[in-house]
Amino acid sequence: MTTKTNTPATQQHESSMFDAVLARLDIAAKIYGLSEDVATVLKNPQKQVKVSLPVMMDNGKVQVFEGFRTIHSTILGPSKGGIRYGMDVCDDEVKALSAWMTFKCAVANLPYGGGKGGIKCDPRKMSVGELERLTKTYTVALSDVFGPDKDIPAPDMGTSAREMAWIVDAYNKVYRGNFPGVVTGKPVGLGGSAGRETATGRGVMVATLAALAKMNLDPKKATAAVQGFGNVGLNAARLIHEQGIKICAIGDHTTTLWNEKGIDIHAAIRFTKENNGILKGFSGGVEIKNTELLTANVDILVPAALQNVITEEVAVNIRAKLIVEGANGPTVAEADHVLQEKGIIVVPDILANSGGVTVSYFEWVQNNYGHYWTEEEVNTRHDNSMREAFEHVWSNGQQYKTSLRIGAYITALKKIELGVKAKGNY
Numbered sequence: 001m002t003t004k005t006n007t008p009a010t011q012q013h014e015s016s017m018f019d020a021v022l023a024r025l026d027i028a029a030k031i032y033g034l035s036e037d038v039a040t041v042l043k044n045p046q047k048q049v050k051v052s053l054p055v056m057m058d059n060g061k062v063q064v065f066e067g068f069r070t071i072h073s074t075i076l077g078p079s080k081g082g083i084r085y086g087m088d089v090c091d092d093e094v095k096a097l098s099a100w101m102t103f104k105c106a107v108a109n110l111p112y113g114g115g116k117g118g119i120k121c122d123p124r125k126m127s128v129g130e131l132e133r134l135t136k137t138y139t140v141a142l143s144d145v146f147g148p149d150k151d152i153p154a155p156d157m158g159t160s161a162r163e164m165a166w167i168v169d170a171y172n173k174v175y176r177g178n179f180p181g182v183v184t185g186k187p188v189g190l191g192g193s194a195g196r197e198t199a200t201g202r203g204v205m206v207a208t209l210a211a212l213a214k215m216n217l218d219p220k221k222a223t224a225a226v227q228g229f230g231n232v233g234l235n236a237a238r239l240i241h242e243q244g245i246k247i248c249a250i251g252d253h254t255t256t257l258w259n260e261k262g263i264d265i266h267a268a269i270r271f272t273k274e275n276n277g278i279l280k281g282f283s284g285g286v287e288i289k290n291t292e293l294l295t296a297n298v299d300i301l302v303p304a305a306l307q308n309v310i311t312e313e314v315a316v317n318i319r320a321k322l323i324v325e326g327a328n329g330p331t332v333a334e335a336d337h338v339l340q341e342k343g344i345i346v347v348p349d350i351l352a353n354s355g356g357v358t359v360s361y362f363e364w365v366q367n368n369y370g371h372y373w374t375e376e377e378v379n380t381r382h383d384n385s386m387r388e389a390f391e392h393v394w395s396n397g398q399q400y401k402t403s404l405r406i407g408a409y410i411t412a413l414k415k416i417e418l419g420v421k422a423k424g425n426y
């Protein structure tokens with residue numbers, strides 16, 4: 001079923017993430033009856049850029065970093081998608097993430113295509129000065145790719161509002177003007193939108209409630225495990241907890257904790273704020289293994305950290321009834337059928353974590369307007385948009401008698417196909 005890519009073996013992760021995208025695309029295309037021409041277009045990213053970034057390090061030596069940006073598609077509008085910093089960043093990962101952005105933006109009904117970028121680096125081991133020089137070098141190197149109406153980056157793993165402010169600063173200097181709409185996820189007060197930072201976690205919460213309603217489950221009686229305590233996991237855990245759902249397990253890259261009576265999420269957040277952002281040392285639960293969180297005896301599992309954590313073997317042991325994918329690509333393609341056969345409802349990444357890019361769009365609209373909305377306004381628009389996207393995906397899942405994941409791909413393919421056909425080819 002999987003379409004093989006031409007990625008050289010040396011550049012492939014253990015299992016290619018782009019192949020995981022193509023596997024789902026193939027299934028959705030077949031069920032929906034997508035035209036072969038459109039499928040071929042979507043299997044090949046529009047543009048892939050790789051740059052070498054020489055940076056003066058604090059020790060007085062120059063280090064050269066690899067930077068990437070892939071524009072998967074601009075069929076429905078300028079390409080949109082984050083920039084991640086991490087040691088795993090490579091062609092394949094960025095390519096897969098850029099394709100997911102195309103589908104995510106279409107599912108969320110945004111006038112955007114998809115893109116993604118990244119730098120292979122370990123931000124935890126770099127000083128603020130080194131990170132600023134690296135980010136600005138990357139921006140200048142990609143200044144003819146980025147643009148408020150061309151390609152609009154945003155935060156992703158390892159980056160935040162701080163890096164977005166550096167990007168806008170470098171871009172403004174290249175083009176000698178003020179272009180806040182070139183990037184989203186900026187700090188509030190510097191063209192950022194109220195509610196953007198918490199938007200992805202908020203979207204996970206809205207998607208969770210929407211799914212529970214379809215499953216006739218009362219949130220007040222439900223339990224959850226949340227993997228990841230970065231921007232997405234932390235806000236998802238907090239907002240889900242505030243809806244009355246008991247969070248029994250949380251974890252980050254330093255520790256994983258379990259508490260049957262429910263973890264005090266606000267206390268955990270206070271702890272990480274005073275502890276370099278890490279959970280290790282928090283006494284609100286007993287330590288368990290990372291994989292035990294994924295198979296914990298809870299109703300809802302929210303993987304909101306890394307990709308490829310739900311493998312076939314893990315899927316066999318999952319006890320949750322509902323999985324809401326806060327991370328991009330947490331489930332490997334081979335595990336989909338296991339989850340489906342077990343009757344587990346999976347709200348897929350391209351729907352579940354689309355709250356972030358939805359509020360990125362609102363930020364861009366506000367930048368273009370030069371007028372800013374209150375947090376309440378942003379949240380109301382976000383919640384409505386998320387619920388609407390959920391309903392479309394759900395009804396496509398029902399109509400085509402398939403999973404929510406494939407229903408989400410079909411939702412996206414319908415819009416993208418319209419765009420390709422209307423625009424024509426030359």
Ligand code: GLU
Nearest residue numbers: 081082154155156357360
């Ligand atoms: N990096 C986020 C994502 O994967 C946000 C992208 C954006 O806001 O453009 O959805």
